[in-house]
Amino acid sequence: MYDLRRRMPLSEVAFMLKALFNNFGFLSILPVGMADSLEDVAKHMYMFPIVGAALGLGAGFILSFLQTGLPTSVAAVLGFFTLLILTGFHHLDGLLDMGDALIYRGTPARRREILHDTATGVGGFGAGLFITLAGVFVTIEFIG
Template sequence: MSLAGLRGAVGFLTRFPVGHDETGWEAFTRTPATFPAVGYLVGVLGALVFLVPAPPTITAFLYVLVLYAVTGINHADGVADLGDAAVVHGDPERRREVLKDSSLGVGGTLALVGLLLGLVLAAVPLAGAPIAVAASIVVAAEVGARLGTAVLVCVGTAPHEGLGSQLTGVNGPRSLVAPVLVALPAVVLARPSYVATAAVVAAVAVALALYRWSSAMLGGVNGDVLGATTELGRLGGLLAGVLAWTLWTGDVMGVIAWTLS
């Protein structure tokens, strides 16, 4: 993993002012391993929020606030666009036309509301969990979401020229080995590891589901699909991690009652 590729990934996937230039962008597009690498950075910053001594609902709100302060809203825009495209009747070309429309429709609104609500609901029980559990789930969800994005970059095909084609056109299935290796520490070093495993597996499963859906409905993987994969993969990872923790501890009803109290 080159320093230029990592800098390009941080510049593109976050709001950190590391600069944007053609060299960094080119290195980033050819290094899908930088996707999960950036996931560690975002995950650690998000996990720090759970150290704040505040009520669970406040902590959950701060988590979402920090999340988008660090990553920006470009990926969430992909969720909105896919939400609008999903409710359109027609062929893939018609749905791709909807993706280009800057106005927000009912499908996109519902998708964004569901995304934000899901993030908050997942973060509330984490606020009462041991910090090791919360950190393991948050970091694994970020790494897993970006691993899923890397999967689409390596196996997907873009339906037209654009951001998606710049990433998928220079990578192939063999490029997926490095992202997997980069993501492994998120599981191996987590405590407990089973919550991190659930988060990563769920995030990648979301990516594969979006890959199948976009191939059938849009004709391939474009920039909106990649952005939505990161956002929805994170949500799936968080929910799966929380569910794994509650089921393993055998206190599902206790956690639900505590969350609603």
């Protein structure tokens, strides 16, 4: 049984903060630095939801600010774009690669090659367009 009254030593707190900053450095464009390797980031994947929530709250704050002076649709587009910028477009890039691989009718080995291809095809474009429009429209519905 874990004693909730036990105080965490300062070294453990520093270790957890370092892991959190490494995850921010990996999942976003925020200049917090990434002191450890990707393997170390992977060991602390349990912090990904914390980073995602913080990035979402940041984008939501900016969206709330934009909503005070702009039409709802413009604020939604800019708010969604803010989230894409904060994440460095990494998730959108992965989605584009996946869209290309999903529509390819060939061997699984070739599909894996397509995932690492730098060119974006029709499948990637369609997936990116659909997700971006869906994200903007859902944002409009929530704030409208």
